[in-house]
Amino acid sequence: GVEVGPQPQGVARADVLDKMRKIVKHGLDFVQLFNEGKEFPPCTIEVFKIMEKVDYPRNKNGEITAIIHPKLQDQDWQPLKNGDPVFLTLDGEVIPYQGNCTVYPTFINEAAYYEKKQAFVKTEKIKLTAKHLRLSVS
16 A cells, blocks of 8 residues: 555645655556566665654643644654654643654644544654565576
8 A cells, every 4th residue: 555645634635646646656667677577686775663652742631731833743754852842732831852862753743643642653764675686487
């Protein structure tokens, strides 16, 4: 499957549809070249590995007491460092990120995740290495 976004639920966006088409085309091109016997050299890519889901601050009744800070909003995949603002209470208090390493938040303030008690997901950037790849004909 391919998920391209973010975009609001029930909204069709031309830019997101174009990105999805390009990703699917690249996938199909790879399959065709692989089936034709093309050898792909080893490569290393950066990926984002999910660390944990982060909920909104809540009171004892389970009600949300803070919103995503404006400086974090729309900053998916951007580095979040210790002390950076994460939440803003209704009283105007800033709640900073407290962590011992830089993380890369994603799915920030996604409407579909409110009911799942998820304000964003913390990810870490890692490198994956793939060995060379070639169709083995028997």
